[in-house]
Amino acid sequence: MTRIDSRARAAVRGLTTYRPGVPIDEAKRRFKLASVIKLASNENALGPSPKAVAALRGAVPSLHRYPDATCRLLRERMSRKLRVDPASLIFGNGSDELIVLALRAFVDPGDGVVVASPTFLIYELQARACGASVTVVPLRDYRYDLAAMRAAITPHTKLVFIANPDNPTGTYVTKRELDAFLRGLSPQTLVFLDEAYYEFVEAPDYPQTLPSTEDRPLIVTRSFSKAYGLAGLRVGYGVARPPLIAAMDAVREPFNVNSLAQAAAAAALDDAAFLTRTRRLVRDGRRYLTKELDALRLRHVPSVTNFLLVELGPGAVRVAHGLLARGVIVREMSGWKLSGCLRVTIGTMAENHRFIAALKAALKSRATEEGR
């Protein structure tokens, strides 16, 4: 990794660059493999929504034009679907960008930001890049500890990040826990509620948060990258009271969501059949992987998402490498302070079978090496 130039801002010099999953082509090249599967970035194993792909084709002839800076068509459809005021919506180059926009709009250097750990790394990374004073609150038994996060809030806290469900654990906070957290919160403190995996959750006590955005200091964000299968196009959206949205809009680059992404996302919204198939795939895959991991006596965290966090103990790096050498890319979690764990995305059934077969072989090699 190249060292950061000494002329960079002090807040930037201290940053650790985010490392994405290994790309398929790189794994093929490195291990001379004809077939590699990627179960490392919580993408949709079915591919993109077919309606989105058809809409993309229709948008290609207008590529010489700048995109609609207001995302008009997508905004109209989304506002109708969610029953929210169009002015309470914002779109981003992935929901990642909305994290940056919220920080840029609301957090001055030295202001307080509260995040959990381990959770989605971008909150802390971007908050530190802004020069925020970041308070990190550990998870408790792989779940957000909202009581501890609430206790960490001071009069200087401007923003609190909550991933619900969480990545990398796949756990969620309940309606009761969230209500207790929000009750009596100072209006000075905004809550960024990241629901990137919203569409996968079937738990009855998972909170439906959009109505709360009308009278609470809440920014709810969701993504087209996961359930809609559009990670490569980069589209996410946020819902909040219009003045909060106006602040984020003021610091937004005008053409942040490209025209292909806008067209595809608007079409994907109507692709109910694709969403149903995706949910079924994830439900069935989770059941299969749970059964197999239980049979291997590997502890894993109960997940409401399209991925599972698995405890392998010492030698997890070696097992991840063994999986990679067998053409299965998963995420080894030491970068999240979860040494000994792997995160695996639920794939197609064929991919899930291949992962389990490769895992058994990699565990066997580890046992042989340890016995030497």
Ligand SMILES: Cc1ncc(COP(=O)(O)O)c(C=O)c1O
């Ligand atoms: C919790 C969480 N939030 C946000 C994102 C970013 O998603 P997007 O592709 O919409 O930027 C991810 C992606 O993995 C995620 O896990």
